[in-house]
Amino acid sequence: xxxxxxxxxxxxxxxxxxxxxxxxxxxxxxxxxxxxxxxxxxxxxxxxxxxxxxxxxxxxxxxxxxxxxxxxxxxxxxxxxxxxxxxxxxxxxxxxxxxxxxxxxxxxxxxxxxxxxxxxxxxxxxxxxxxxxxxxxxxxxxxxxxxxxxxxxxxxxxxxxxxxxxxxxxxxxxxxxxxxxxxxxxxxxxxxxxxxxxxxxxxxxxxxxxxxxxxxxxxxxxxxxxxxxxxxxxxxxxxxxxxxxxxxxxxxxxxxxxxxxxxxxxxxxxxxxxxxxxxxxxxxxxxxxxxxxxxxxxxxxxxxxxxxxxxxxxxxxxxxxxxxxxxxxxxxxxxxxxxxxxxxxxxxxxxxxxxxxxxxxxxxxxxxxxxxxxxxxxxxxxxxxxxxxxxxxxxx
Amino acid sequence: xxxxxxxxxxxxxxxxxxxxxxxxxxxxxxxxxxxxxxxxxxxxxxxxxxxxxxxxxxxxxxxxxxxxxxxxxxxxxxxxxxxxxxxxxxxxxxxxxxxxxxxxxxxxxxxxxxxxxxxxxxxxxxxxxxxxxxxxxxxxxxxxxxxxxxxxxxxxxxxxxxxxxxxxxxxxxxxxxxxxxxxxxxxxxxxxxxxxxxxxxxxxxxxxxxxxxxxxxxxxxxxxxxxxxxxxxxxxxxxxxxxxxxxxxxxxxxxxxxxxxxxxxxxxxxxxxxxxxxxxxxxxxxxxxxxxxxxxxxxxxxxxxxxxxxxxxxxxxxxxxxxxxxxxxxxxxxxxxxxxxxxxxxxxxxxxxxxxxxxxxxxxxxxxxxxxxxxxxxxxxxxxxxxxxxxxxxxxxxxxxxxxxxxxxxxxxxxxxxxxxxxxxxxxxxxxxxxxxxxxxxxxxxxxxxxxxxxxxxxxxxxxxxxxxxxxxxxxxxxxxxxxxxxxxxxxxxxxxxxxxxxxxxxxxxxxxxxxxxxxxxxx
Numbered sequence: 001x002x003x004x005x006x007x008x009x010x011x012x013x014x015x016x017x018x019x020x021x022x023x024x025x026x027x028x029x030x031x032x033x034x035x036x037x038x039x040x041x042x043x044x045x046x047x048x049x050x051x052x053x054x055x056x057x058x059x060x061x062x063x064x065x066x067x068x069x070x071x072x073x074x075x076x077x078x079x080x081x082x083x084x085x086x087x088x089x090x091x092x093x094x095x096x097x098x099x100x101x102x103x104x105x106x107x108x109x110x111x112x113x114x115x116x117x118x119x120x121x122x123x124x125x126x127x128x129x130x131x132x133x134x135x136x137x138x139x140x141x142x143x144x145x146x147x148x149x150x151x152x153x154x155x156x157x158x159x160x161x162x163x164x165x166x167x168x169x170x171x172x173x174x175x176x177x178x179x180x181x182x183x184x185x186x187x188x189x190x191x192x193x194x195x196x197x198x199x200x201x202x203x204x205x206x207x208x209x210x211x212x213x214x215x216x217x218x219x220x221x222x223x224x225x226x227x228x229x230x231x232x233x234x235x236x237x238x239x240x241x242x243x244x245x246x247x248x249x250x251x252x253x254x255x256x257x258x259x260x261x262x263x264x265x266x267x268x269x270x271x272x273x274x275x276x277x278x279x280x281x282x283x284x285x286x287x288x289x290x291x292x293x294x295x296x297x298x299x300x301x302x303x304x305x306x307x308x309x310x311x312x313x314x315x316x317x318x319x320x321x322x323x324x325x326x327x328x329x330x331x332x333x334x335x336x337x338x339x340x341x342x343x344x345x346x347x348x349x350x351x352x353x354x355x356x357x358x359x360x361x362x363x364x365x366x367x368x369x370x371x372x373x374x375x376x377x378x379x380x381x382x383x384x385x386x387x388x389x390x391x392x393x394x395x396x
Numbered sequence: 397x398x399x400x401x402x403x404x405x406x407x408x409x410x411x412x413x414x415x416x417x418x419x420x421x422x423x424x425x426x427x428x429x430x431x432x433x434x435x436x437x438x439x440x441x442x443x444x445x446x447x448x449x450x451x452x453x454x455x456x457x458x459x460x461x462x463x464x465x466x467x468x469x470x471x472x473x474x475x476x477x478x479x480x481x482x483x484x485x486x487x488x489x490x491x492x493x494x495x496x497x498x499x500x501x502x503x504x505x506x507x508x509x510x511x512x513x514x515x516x517x518x519x520x521x522x523x524x525x526x527x528x529x530x531x532x533x534x535x536x537x538x539x540x541x542x543x544x545x546x547x548x549x550x551x552x553x554x555x556x557x558x559x560x561x562x563x564x565x566x567x568x569x570x571x572x573x574x575x576x577x578x579x580x581x582x583x584x585x586x587x588x589x590x591x592x593x594x595x596x597x598x599x600x601x602x603x604x605x606x607x608x609x610x611x612x613x614x615x616x617x618x619x620x621x622x623x624x625x626x627x628x629x630x631x632x633x634x635x636x637x638x639x640x641x642x643x644x645x646x647x648x649x650x651x652x653x654x655x656x657x658x659x660x661x662x663x664x665x666x667x668x669x670x671x672x673x674x675x676x677x678x679x680x681x682x683x684x685x686x687x688x689x690x691x692x693x694x695x696x697x698x699x700x701x702x703x704x705x706x707x708x709x710x711x712x713x714x715x716x717x718x719x720x721x722x723x724x725x726x727x728x729x730x731x732x733x734x735x736x737x738x739x740x741x742x743x744x745x746x747x748x749x750x751x752x753x754x755x756x757x758x759x760x761x762x763x764x765x766x767x768x769x770x771x772x773x774x775x776x777x778x779x780x781x782x783x784x785x786x787x788x789x790x791x792x793x794x795x796x797x798x799x800x801x802x803x804x805x806x807x808x809x810x811x812x813x814x815x816x817x818x819x820x821x822x823x824x825x826x827x828x829x830x831x832x833x834x835x836x837x838x839x840x841x842x843x844x845x846x847x848x849x850x851x852x853x854x855x856x857x858x859x860x861x862x863x864x865x866x867x868x869x870x871x872x873x874x875x876x877x878x879x880x881x882x883x884x885x886x887x888x889x890x891x892x893x894x895x896x897x898x899x900x901x902x903x904x905x906x907x908x909x910x911x912x913x914x915x916x917x918x919x920x
């Protein structure tokens with residue numbers, strides 16, 4: 001069944017693109033080159049389920065295409081961007097230490113702007129034909145991807161609560177503030193510049209600025225002052241009621257989950273709509289938890305894989321990226337017992353049973369109907385984090 | 397002849413391994429330091445981070461010193477003294493990281509202590525903003541090291557005799573510690589104290605688990621900036637790690653003037669009535685703490701779900717153990733054994749060449765790790781080397797060699813001269829002398845050096861991450877990755893594995909002399 005879906009997808013590609021024959025030939029050539037190559041795939045390695053999934057994919061692609069994928073578990077993608085940049089500076093234009101990188105947003109912007117990425121390739125992948133192009137897969141934080149990264153999964157900011165302890169979850173930022181006031185010390189968000197913390201700030205900013213259009217353009221000083229003023233106002237009111245009066249922040253969502261599970265916090269936070277369901281299965285969260293989003297919608301984005309320009313295993317990296325987009329790999333990724341990361345494929349382009357499985361959601365997960373709020377332009381991240389650190393970074 | 401030649405080679409290899417230290421002065425040449433410091437001092441994060449760093453560093457120094465004086469003073473020449481000092485190396489062999497993970501599980505919000513005190517609803521926590529919990533953790537961990545240093549001083553100086561004399565004169569322990577031990581030991585403990593200060597000042601592993609988070613300590617800030625893709629941030633990180641070096645220099649001055657600051661207190665003839673130093677209760681409570689930490693790590697590793705306020709896991713599972721990868725274990729073993737053996741060969745050859753003028757080998761112990769690793773990393777880039785296991789092994793040697801040297805040098809100098817003379821006059825050639833006489837005689841210090849070298853390599857975090865490009869996973873790097881992943885069960889399993897490997901290798905090394913010479917008691 002799955003095989004036929006892939007073949008079906010490939011057929012569509014063959015018919016819709018203008019130079020089908022040469023493209024298929026090109027791909028065959030890439031596959032031939034890829035055989036025997038070793039691909040160092042740098043990906044955040046803090047999650048066991050993700051590591052296991054990647055190892056599964058690595059095994060499958062080795063069987064199928066003879067590409068050996070080595071997972072390099074990293075703690076911070078920004079550090080890898082730095083490493084790649086340093087390699088280019090030191091004149092290392094081939095044999096770079098990274099062949100494929102799990103990336104999006106700010107880090108992609110840096111890689112792209114400094115010219116550290118391999119040229120447009122994402123649309124050449126046969127499986128790219130099945131991608132849902134209604135999702136923001138061709139812009140990454142308002143920056144055109146230009147085929148320099150291939151979509152891997154979708155993500156949406158998700159709030160987690162337990163109906164036994166919180167009857168009606170807040171519907172917007174203002175209700176969140178009320179909740180914090182009436183239950184001091186039970187609401188928290190991680191410390192900036194943690195990725196989830198910054199995302200939470202952006203979520204608040206989008207709501208409090210009424211989705212100001214300038215958030216989707218490169219940041220300017222005047223715009224920044226104007227658009228963020230209500231955010232600081234809000235945080236000034238919120239912070240005294242936060243966990244430990246905002247004199248300390250959880251180090252990341254892992255600690256938030258643990259505090260939430262132990263009843264210290266009323267809510268937790270995730271960027272994976274299925275996370276609550278996953279964490280219950282893993283025993284990290286107690287049964288019965290549910291996910292929710294604000295009325296206006298929740299911040300959503302796509303995460304990608306990109307190939308640095310100095311990789312010498314680019315063909316192998318493409319073959320692996322293509323496999324990651326296959327219906328087989330995407331379905332398995334979306335499986336709650338495996339990882340539970342939403343797919344980027346368009347169910348309409350896939351046969352019925354596959355499509356149905358893609359549309360299925362667990363009751364603990366974020367409702368599928370939650371509106372997507374697009375990520376602000378990537379240039380907002382840095383000033384937003386700096387301003388937060390300048391205001392609240394001292395902890396006093 | 398061939399030994400001399402190899403000695404020269406070993407010396408050159410050591411110089412190559414140590415060369416990156418010279419890079420520490422590089423920021424002076426390449427950075428506009430006044431400008432960088434101006435920016436640094438203007439940051440809201442800087443001052444609280446400085447406070448947290450000072451509190452944790454000074455606090456750990458004071459606590460480690462106080463605990464070790466107290467313990468050693470209370471136990472010396474008692475029945476438990478011999479047993480305690482024999483078991484000390486085991487406490488030393490416990491990896492810092494495993495200890496930190498245990499404390500985290502005990503003291504984190506809604507952790508085990510809070511569960512134990514559940515009815516009282518008392519919030520206890522690590523990661524306090526002043527760095528107090530980090531200071532306590534470092535203080536306890538480093539106190540074993542200082543105890544060991546004090547023990548070796550008591551072994552070889554006349555202090556032990558003075559202690560006995562004072563005791564026969566009727567002075568009580570507390571008095572003797574205050575008037576005789578404290579002041580005379582201090583000058584001898586200067587270098588160990590500098591090593592403790594250097595470690596506390598730039599510890600990234602312990603600080604990221606137990607240290608303040610908002611903002612973190614200076615070492616963690618510097619580390620974060622150094623990894624930032626923005627060049628200005630990297631320069632700020634370099635400037636900050638240079639500042640850490642400067643802070644260490646100030647601490648060195650402080651440690652040197654400590655004996656003067658304390659002032660002299662002579663025995664004045666009064667014999668105090670009370671003889672209670674409470675050494676044994678202190679020792680037992682510290683040992684009990686270690687036991688509790690070990691049990692907690694074990695319990696978490698086999699728990700499935702374990703929520704507040706349950707004192708024991710609700711249900712059990714071996715999932716965490718199944719999820720552990722084999723690769724970090726193998727890498728740690730290969731790196732540790734490789735680095736320890738290589739360092740032993742280097743140190744022995746250098747000592748054989750010329751045992752004098754080798755004290756510079758100790759230098760890395762007294763330098764903060766972070767700036768040195770940055771300098772190693774730049775050297776790697778200049779040599780255009782790709783990150784690999786070999787590079788990581790060589791980077792570990794910078795810390796393994798000094799510890800191995802620390803153990804082997806006194807042993808080498810203490811080789812019984814008359815045996816050697818005798819052999820030489822019987823016509824034994826140098827090479828034979830080395831292999832047939834010196835090596836067997838050095839067996840016990842050699843196995844101690846191996847154990848120490850292995851545990852030092854096992855504990856390396858920054859060099860492994862920086863110079864391995866993240867590709868070389870060891871038990872230590874994996875434990876910190878697991879910490880960021882936040883699953884306490886897997887964290888527990890990982891930390892326990894780290895602890896077991898450290899203790900196992902240590903145990904084997906300790907028994908090695910007995911195994912090789914079962915019928916030669918003096919060799920054990």
